[in-house]
Structures are given as structure tokens and as C-alpha cells.
Amino acid sequence: MIKSALQRIPSYLFILIVLVFVGGYWLGQLRAAPSGEESAGYTTNNVRAQVTEIVQAGQVDLGGKLQNFQILAVQVLEGRYAGQTFEIDYGRRQIVAAGSYFVPGDQLLITVSEFPEMQAQAYYTDYVRSRPLAILFLLFVIATLFISGKKGARSLISMAFSLTVILAFILPRILAGEDPVWISVLGSFAILAGSLYMVYGWTIKTHSAVIGTLIALLLTGLLADVFIQLTRMTGFSSEEAMFLSQQSQLVVDFRGQVLGGIIIGSLGVLDDLVITQASVIFELYLLDPKQAWRALYRRGMRIGQDHVAATVNTLVLAYTGAALPLLLLVTGAGTDWFAFINREFVAEEILRTLVGSLGLMAAVPLTTLVACWAATSMSGWGRIRPLLGPAVQADLDHEPHGHGHHHH
Numbered sequence: 001m002i003k004s005a006l007q008r009i010p011s012y013l014f015i016l017i018v019l020v021f022v023g024g025y026w027l028g029q030l031r032a033a034p035s036g037e038e039s040a041g042y043t044t045n046n047v048r049a050q051v052t053e054i055v056q057a058g059q060v061d062l063g064g065k066l067q068n069f070q071i072l073a074v075q076v077l078e079g080r081y082a083g084q085t086f087e088i089d090y091g092r093r094q095i096v097a098a099g100s101y102f103v104p105g106d107q108l109l110i111t112v113s114e115f116p117e118m119q120a121q122a123y124y125t126d127y128v129r130s131r132p133l134a135i136l137f138l139l140f141v142i143a144t145l146f147i148s149g150k151k152g153a154r155s156l157i158s159m160a161f162s163l164t165v166i167l168a169f170i171l172p173r174i175l176a177g178e179d180p181v182w183i184s185v186l187g188s189f190a191i192l193a194g195s196l197y198m199v200y201g202w203t204i205k206t207h208s209a210v211i212g213t214l215i216a217l218l219l220t221g222l223l224a225d226v227f228i229q230l231t232r233m234t235g236f237s238s239e240e241a242m243f244l245s246q247q248s249q250l251v252v253d254f255r256g257q258v259l260g261g262i263i264i265g266s267l268g269v270l271d272d273l274v275i276t277q278a279s280v281i282f283e284l285y286l287l288d289p290k291q292a293w294r295a296l297y298r299r300g301m302r303i304g305q306d307h308v309a310a311t312v313n314t315l316v317l318a319y320t321g322a323a324l325p326l327l328l329l330v331t332g333a334g335t336d337w338f339a340f341i342n343r344e345f346v347a348e349e350i351l352r353t354l355v356g357s358l359g360l361m362a363a364v365p366l367t368t369l370v371a372c373w374a375a376t377s378m379s380g381w382g383r384i385r386p387l388l389g390p391a392v393q394a395d396l397d398h399e400p401h402g403h404g405h406h407h408h
Contacts, residue, residue, distance in 0.1 A: 018158060045083060048128055049074040051106045060092050067091055070101055074108060074122070081112050086122035100127075151199060158195040165191045166264070174257060182258030185221050186269055189214055202389040208374045209278040212367025213270060219357030219366075220266060222257045227351055233258050233344065258348060266356040269311055273360055274367045277304050281371035282391060291378040297368055304364040312357045323349060 067089030076084050088110060090096065104109070106126035115121045144152040170187040174180045192213045200206045214363035264407050281300045285291070320327070340346055378385060 036063065046109060046111055046125060047079040049079045049086070049108050049110045049122070050077055051102050051104050051108065052085065053104060054102070055087060057101075062092075062095065068097065068101065069096075072102060072108075072124075074110060075138065076110070076112070076122075077107070079112075080336040081120065086110070086112070086120075088122050088124050090124050110145075142245065153198045158198045161198065162191045162267075165194075170260070170264070173317045178259035179222055180257045181225060181263075183248050184263040185217050188217055188263050191267060192217075192271055192274075195271060200275060202392050204374050204378055204388050205278045205282045205371070206275075207388060208281070208371040209274040209367060211370045212274045212278070212363055215366050215370075216270060216274070216359055216363035217263060219362050221263055223356050223358055224262045224351070224355045227355060228259055231347060231351060233348060233351070256353075262352045262355050263359075265352060269315065269356075269360055270363055273307060273311060273363050276307060277364055278371045279397040280304070281368060282375055285372075285375040286391070291376075296376065297372045300372065304368055308361050308364050311360055315353055315360075316358055319369065 050073050051072050053073040054070055055073050059066050060069045060070060061067075072088050074086055074088055076082050076086070090102065109125040109128055111123045111125045112120055113123070121268055141156060144156055146152075148155065165187050169190070170183055170203070173183045173187075193210045196206050196209055196213070200209075270395075277300065280303050281296060284299050285296055326346075330337070341350065376389070378388075378391065381388070
């Protein structure tokens, strides 16, 4: 038990260093944040409110199409207007989905606008979805723990760690005007390295996956940078980017944030690819420790090729599914596909898919090469060898009867 605890120390130490690093940047950002508020002709507040009464319901002709509408009495639940009642219009001026109507007790998100020398007015913003989303998340946590046990618990901690790095390090640094490329590469590496060590432990297999990850991220960043320049991306293809550009207190490199998005977007699949390849190599090596690294590499790559083919197809289908409403619109309108593909917001998604896929393809041979070298040469590492942990024991608190892993 003492030996097992000692073996965990390096991975926990790495995670602690990354957390301190991220926390330092986060606190620095909080200290640097401006304390004043921008003055404007009016102030706007988004708050939760509860429907207390359906004041009126009927039908309205909206652009030649009959649509049901409601006038709702709502009571504000939070903020400076808490306890006050407003009437809001739902369906007389905006298109609403069929069947999406409200009853007393439903919670809404409303916008309360206060104009100079005028009474405050409230407008419908959205439905409050936090409760069903919380239930769904709880089911996700329970399913993860039930199916994956201790590894599932570590994967949940890893997910929280990833979100912490994105929210506390990557986003504040980019908003502060720092280079989105290197911030995204550094943050992505911290996410993947921390996640891999948390889930799979301090092992030589994990070290191989981490090194393959770093090289693949750098290659992906370089490739994305080249093609963002060649395609003359501006970074203003989305409404969100346009809103960001109008906030004078923010200094964001919009071309760089496109690249950062590509790098971060490839993380989930990259995690799966690198650890799978490293696991395959070490398992193949332990079946026959006398084989040369070239033979080991060839066997590992045969498995890696199948994995890459399936992964690339998964990526393309994922991006296509996300863009399905847009594709339906273009197909239904009979738009010229060449002109459509040339639009920046479409070209950006194509660039994201292809560059991300190329980075993932590069990760497989790179991780395989690193793992083959590590597996076949670790016996000659001398005094440094015990410091790097076991070869393939991903779960350091392993079960007493084992499941086919060999330990050197």
C-alpha cells in the first residue's frame, strides 16, 4: 500500500503544479479586470421570472402565417426587480415553435430594460432549462460511476479540471489580448496531460501518450496557422465574434481565436487516440518483449490506421450534424454550392474539420513511435527508470487478482 501511494505522488504533483499555474493566472486576471462599468443610454438585466397568470391568449397573423400568442404576467425572482410583476408578450412579434407555450409556475428568463425617464419594461428572452439539464447531468454522473467505477470518478474529475483550465486560463488570457495560438496550445496540453495522468496514472504508457499529444498539438497549431493565412480568414464569421469586436475594452486577436478553436476542438478525440495507441503498443510489447521496435511499430500502426479511419468519419459526421439546419436551408434554396463553400463561416468549419483531422492523423504515428521507443528501451534507463512508474499499470490501485497486466 505504501509503494502504491508513493507511485501516485508524481501524478498528483503534476496536477498540483498545473492547478497552481492556472490559479495564478486566474487571480492575475481578476486583479487586472476593470472595476468600472460602461455608461450607456439604458441598462439591461437578464433575470429569472415565474409565470403567475396567462393574461391573454389568442392568434395573430405574423407574415401571412397564423400563430398562437400569449400575454404573460410574470414575477421577477432575482436581482433589483425581485418581487415585481411585469406583463410580457410571447408570440405577437416573434416566431415561436408550435406547442412551446407556458402555464402558471413555469420559469422564464426575461430581459428588464430601464430607459431614462421611462418605466422599466420586460421582454421574453428564453425558457429556464437549468432543472432538466441538472437532472440529465446527474444521470450522466451516475451512469459514469456505475459503468466505469473508480476510473469513471477520475474521468469526472478530469472533466472538471478541463473546464477549469478553459474558463480560468484560456478564455481570460485570450480576452486580455495574449496570443490565442500559444495560449490554446499551452492550455490544451495542460488539459490533456492532466487528464491522462488523473485517469491512467503515472506510468510510462501515459508519458508516451503525453509526449505524442504535445507534438501533435504543435503540428496542428502550425498547420492551422498556415492555412488560416492562405485562406485569409478574418475571424469575423460569427455573430459572437462581431459582438466581441464591438466591446472596446477587449483586445482579441480574431484570426488567432479561430486557430485556438481548432486546437481546443480536437482535444476530445486526441485524448482517445493517443492513449489507445500507447495502450496497444505496450500490450503488444508485453506479449513478446523480445520483438524489435520496428516490428512493434508495424503491428501498432495496423490498429492505428483503423482507428484513424473511424475517427475522421466521426469528426465529419459530427460537424455535418451540427450544421444540419444550415445545409437544409442551402439545399432548399437551391444555392450554388461553390459560392456557399467559399463563404467564410462555411470555409472556417471546413478548415476546422480538415486541420483537426490532419492533427489527429499525425498523433497516431507520433504516439506509436514514442511508445515503441519507450517500451523497447525502458529496461536500459538505469536509475531514472523507477521514477517513471510502472510500464502499463494504468490503475495504480489495481485489483489484487489482476487482469492480464504484467509488471516489470
